[in-house]
Amino acid sequence: DIQMTQSPSSLSASVGDRVTITCRASQGIRNDLGWYQQKPGKAPKRLIYAASSLQSGVPSRFGGSGSGTEFTLTISSLQPEDFATYYCLQYNSPSWTFGQGTKVEIK
């Protein structure tokens, strides 16, 4: 099975900061990767698909990049509503896997 290693597991940042979250795949997954945001008590919401395509309706401050084994989610200017937990998901192999999650907290 493909393992997804997400880092950091948590971070503290201020409004307006640039934030970067990384996912590394244990083997190449082309660009078969999505990024999800989850707020407490709510279902996850897809932000990015195919590694770098922005989901319709998602603010342009969210961006994804990468291919193969290394991927990045960037929030260019953190807003109050962005404090949440973020997950990557690979869907390249028959069994899909999520990263462990990154909790973005207010500094």
Next chain:
Amino acid sequence: EVQLVESGGGLIQPGGSLRLSCAASGFTFSSNSMSWVRQAPGKGLEWVSVIYTGGTTYYADSVKGRFTISRDNSKNTLYLQMNSLRAEDTAVYYCANEWLQFWGQGTLVTVSS
């Protein structure tokens, strides 16, 4: 508007069975792969299973042989039959459509004696 509504969760004893349902609307259900994802209390997301439009299914190792995903395109409904339930299956179970684009609100399954 896409809507996914899960039902069927509840409290079940270890070793028991439960069937979850997910009623879909607002998109062409038969043309979408559909998945189940779960989240144990205070933990991260765990992908459980997917069923493609042609009926091909895949499962996480943790549920293989115990859970069965199925779909009824005539009813726009996705199912998850869960057998031999264990305490570690306790979680909120979400259904989601093609490549996890849209998600339901989840249904809680608690496995406990």
